Amino acid sequence: MKIVILLLLLGAPIFADDAGGWDAFRKGDYALALKELLPLANQGNASAQCGVAILYAKGQGVRQDYKEALRWCTTRRTPLHLTIPII
Secondary structure, eight states, X not given: OHHHXXXXXXXXXXXXXXXXXXXXXXXXXXXXXXHHHHHHHHTTOHHHHHHHHHHHHHTSSSOXXXXXXXXXXXXXXXXXXXXXXXX
């Protein structure tokens, strides 16, 4: 039980920085999501990079651009399933 609590506490900061961007994404405010996630993605935040990739792939808040989406997907170093919060 202590290990589970420790893992939860250690994992929380991973998504703390990009929580605003993901909240905007969930609400459908894609322009705000991009504004929040893009600076973090440029700093190497894997979750934010995946968010930016999704925005480009779907053309949400930006012109749809599969090449740009692929670029953001391939810049991350963490497996996709470990980086995207449940949306």
